[in-house]
Amino acid sequence: MTDRSVKPVNRRDAIRMAGLAGLGLSLAACGRGFGGGDDEPAGGAVQLNMVWWGDAKRAEKTQAALDIFQNKHAGITVKTEYQDSGPYKDKLATRFAAGDPPDVMAMRMDSVREYADRGALLDLGQHTGAVDLSGLSDGARTLAAVGDKTYGVPAGLNAIGFVVNKTLTEKYGVPIPDGNTWSWDDLDAFARDVTKASGKKVYGTHFDHATLANIIVFTRQQGEDFYTADGALGASEATIAAWFDLGNKMRADGAFPPAGFIEDVGSSAAQSYLAKGSIAAQIIPTNNFLAYNDAAGGNLALLRIPGETQGKRRGQSVDCPHLWSISAASKHRDEALKLLNFLVNDVEASKATGTTRGVPASTTIAEQIKPTLAPEDQLATEYLAGLQKEQLPRSFTYPPGSSKIASSLESLSAEVEFKRQTPQQAAKAFLDAGRKALGK
């Protein structure tokens, strides 16, 4: 082994180098994979981490606004991350659990109290000097209020609206009822006529019975609150049963497509059955009006939800696609507040984002950017402005446990659709499960 004794040393060194290099690489990869916010740029500059959900189009518009912000605040950079809403929810929870929360985040209405009640979010009411909320209507300002605390600012405002494809109704010669005063029966009759006139090539309408926003409007029209001020379920069994009954009735008389016709194919406007032309009308969030109009061929009418003038009171509400919240543990609280104030109150920022997150929450900003919007967005903005002028019942924040309520509504809607349970049975099961989930 004498003359070969040199070689193993080299080989061993090589192995050691390779091993260390490999280790270093894998550790570096971990650091990136966990999305940490610790890699600060040099020179005392602050990097904010802002996360939200959405698509590439929204990313482009958001980045445009952030570029303006970074130009105005030389010391602050904003690092964003985004993905689809399902994975977003899970990832956000994981980041909080890992002790690595983002500074600024999009917050779902149905999750805000899951976080806020556990002390994870900053009470913006303590920082009114930093974020100016004077431009917001009362309704908008209290969307994320729990008691006397405020855990988020609406990233924009929207409502739900009923869209009708005029190309189809004109083709089949079915007149569209007056969208301000129509009843659920008018909708049923209209939809039945479309289905009949098209020989079942097009079904008159379909809307999802499992979407909370829809059932909330219906519940209010019956004079009840779906969620009450103290975070309980306020809807009666009769109301839930009537909601399920409505779907069954419309399916039976051909206004709705048959059970199983609507499949979960994705949530974007382009994937919708409205865009495919297989149904003539549906409920959408108004901030997506432009996207749906594009996807459905550009001839949609925007109506109110039926039953608004027949019900005990107005059911529609002004909501938001999501809130902006700040983490209570943010190391850069002041900068995060600055960014939030910018997103809410800067005209240029709102011009850049347009209505990707709905109409700007501040009414003054909304007025200023309206002329720069696409005609569809102007229409959606007017729709919302009209609603804000009316006496609408207040919405209360979703209590913790409402994600469980959403999922039980989802499965019970399918049970009813396939006639495995009667509306009465499902309503009872829903309230039992819901009360258990809320602990009330």
Place this chain on the structure above:
Amino acid sequence: MTQAARPRRDRAGYLFLLPWFIGMLFTVIPFFASLYLAFTDYNLLNAPQWIGLENFREMLQDPLLRQSLKVTFIYTFVSVPLSLVVALGVAMLLNQGIKGLPIYRAVFYLPSLLGASVAVVLLWKYIFGLNGIVNAFLGWFGIDGPGWTSDPDYALTTLIILHIWTFGSPMVIFLAGLRQIPGMYYEAASVDGASRWRQFRSITLPLLSPIIFFNLIQSLISSFQTFTQGFIMSGGTGGPADSTMFYNLYLYQQGFSQFHMGYASAMAWMLLVIIAAFTALNFLAAKYWVFYDN
């Protein structure tokens, strides 16, 4: 070799083992963390609170947990035997000495590689959609196909068919096993006038039984852990009407959607116990039907 050279060489060995040790850290720590969390109330945002056996007590009274066990058991006990039968059948066909065996083997194996991937499940959804290929085909015979993925009575069946379609990986193992059986047994049997069926029962099955056993255990374990198919097919809901609520999907929902991580950890340990029990049962039963050569 000198005495001094040995530790040096050992060091190189340890260096090569290092990635394994690091990997183990990422396994062992979560392993014990989840054991601890199973006895706590942990909502991801606040520190875990020790609650003893409360999570396990709650599991006994959780109707959705029962539903998820039902879905998982039906899925496993229907699709595992069927996919093994199909895998063995195709392996025997391919073992007839046909030309182009590598191509067939690859073609049949491919679905196993892709089986649980997001793209394939989505594709499956379109194939089985209300206006998909399957219903178009049934339409030729005047049959009105159901909503294979949207109807709670059919959604699980659709996933079982998907599972059976991915019979490739047990098939490849069967194929290797079949090649180990010496041809002279069959020659001797045909000389004695044994039928093909008799040959299959008296030669192929017994000699292949260790391979069948291996495939059975493998398939059972992976099938108990099914997640992706249910998650993608139902958009994460386990729907329609909880008909595809696999145990692991429910566990995931509890942990990440409903901030119920302690309960999810308890569920994970329950799954471990279930899988261990079924594996042990199989090993006990194996004494009666698995034959080892020599």
